[in-house]
Amino acid sequence: MTFKISNKVAWVGKIDWEIRDYHGKEYSTHKGTSYNSYLVRDEKTVLIDTVWQPFGKEFVSNLKKEIDLNKIDYIIANHSEVDHSGALPELMREIPNTPIYCTKNGAKFLKAHYHKNWNFIEVKTGDTLDLGENKLVFLEARMLHWPDSMFTYLTGENILFSNDAFGQHYASELMYNDKVDNAELYQESIKYYANILTPFNPLVVKKIDEILSMNLPLEMICPSHGIIWRNNPLQIADKYLEWAKNYKENQVTIIYDTMWNATRTMAEAISNGIKEVNKDVTIKIYNSSNNDKNDIVTEVFKSKMVLVGSSTINKGVLSSTAAILEMIKGLGFKGKKGAAFGSYGWSGESVKLITEELKKAGFETINDGIREMWNPDDDAIVRCKDFGKSVGEIIGYTIQ
Template sequence: MSFKVNDKITWVGIKDWELREFHGDEYSTNRGTSYNSYLIRDEKTVLIDTAWRPFAKEYVEKLKKEIDLKEIDYIIANHGEIDHSGALPELMREIPDTPIYCTKAATKSIKGHYHEDWNFVEVKTGDELNIGESKLIFVEAKMLHWPDSMFTYMTNDNILFSNDAFGQHYAADPMFNDLVNQEELYQESIKYYANILTPFSPLVTKKINEVLDFNLPVDMICTSHGVIWRDNPIQIIEKYLEWADNYQENQITLVYDSMWHGTRRMAEAIAEGIKEVQRDTRVKLYNAAKSDKNDILTEVFKSKAVLIGSSTINNGILHSIAGLLEMMKGMKFKNKKFASFGSYGWSGEGVKIINEQFKEAKYDIVNDGIKELWNPDDKQIERCKEFGVKFAKDIS
């Protein structure tokens, strides 16, 4: 069902209430998502983005109920990824000659996905498209989060079509930021940033400051996923600048996997030692095999220190920890302290392997970690507790 964003703009996207995984299985979407598409009616009619490929027929049929497709003068493709452009083949069969405005890199990615040579009009930062009372100004946003990404700014109405920036995987009704549950909105916003945009934080800061230097008023931010920011939209821009600036909270997170509960007991003892020194610090424990990996990464993003633990198995580490470390390496977390721990029965390489992963990711390692043989007894548990005490003191 479409709805009016304002007098000129209609939301014509798709709400995907059932989606639970995104980017393959890399991102959990426990509250679904939306594929936001916008129809602008000025002297010219403009369609901004489409929807994910599985919804292509539904999207086009829905769009036909809103407008005669032949009345669409221009299509704007802010990003070529399939969740944004997936309905283009179905749409272009109906209106094959309609110009598609996008970056040069987006032309390559869209052609790469669909192998069609549509009427592409390549734009760069500062280029404008006059649509009547308003103009559309294009701003390249390379690596936020693809090389082909861009923003589109609409004058007069002062609306930023921000593509993936400032969004969330969050299906909501109604879709305005002031009408949804604020705790859910914050949780999904920081999760989105932590898991998708963290690697590009320096570019986030640079691009936001570049856009702010244009001195363009922003009365609304229309994202590609999740809510439309109409109430104090600058709040999410300010949050992005905060999150991009080596973000941390007064939190320490311990993440582990355990075969026979030895490593779990170590984690609990280390946490107990940490709390003896840093009583006001929030300490969280997660079993990587039983917790949502993206929620864990969000907590890592928020933390000032992180301890990773695994039992040793087959001269290696448990697969949930190995996978999480690989994801963490890609996130390029900054401004955090790290340490390792784990139990073992025979060879005991687990802690060493975790430290090697830390070094490869260029993390700030506090110490060599701690490992304990078999199921820790009272003496070993006390040693883990003392390890936590020393770790807390070392990072104070």
């Protein structure tokens, strides 16, 4: 499937309706994804990015139906990750001498991926490529989200090809932000940001401010996954600026895992306590062994306070708790508060261990947590509710 998105640009990518896991098993794609590749026809013809390797042969076959491959003058590799560059080996077998424009790191990474010494042309911010009537302008976007990443801007058509930035894992044949369900679109966008771009918040702000300061006319933002932003395209840049500044909503997320439901009982009692003193706060409760980890991380991203609970097992925590804490730590959230809770039978180390991990993750822990032995009785339930009340009072004083 190909279609024109402007006078000079056609989408020539691939919609992947069936994929449900990404980056190995590290990212869930409940709504599929797309690999967006763009063909620019001016006096010179340019292909911007390709698709994932499993669709390489299909991609090249479809591209041949759209254009004689020998008429492609240049290839732009905005990012070397294999979901964007995976069709290059198949394509370069057909047109092996075609110049590939990329950053210095892009050339280095593509050589490491494919072990081919293709005709790489290294570019940096401000470099241009004359196509005839219009030009391509290259903008390095280091660490958004790899060291090799860059954006490419097409003058005349006023399109920013942003690769992974501003994208979502969201399959839709409608393709444009003014046609799809915007609730779905923004949910997939914030999930993408929370799980992939959070560690690079300062760089996101710097790069967007840099782009805005250039006062480029902008008709569309075309990412390499998901939906094209053509109706008020800068709305997603505005959201990125909001999300990049240690984003928080008036929300508490409670994450737990449990062996015989004692820690679940504690989680629910704590939630009830919070609500008694703070009726306006949103509370979301997730069993980390039963819920998608990326969906949980998205809720952590939105929260002012995160409570993490686990039963004690073998002087440690349950495996799903350990995994979600490791994910949270790696994302480097800032400006969030946290606390631990959990049940135990005899040794009871889980609460102390969770508290330590929350501190390592950069959370301000509000206390040493709460632990209860075996199945909570009525007195234990009261203690958990009181713990929740203290949480509710603390976040009540921190509403922005």
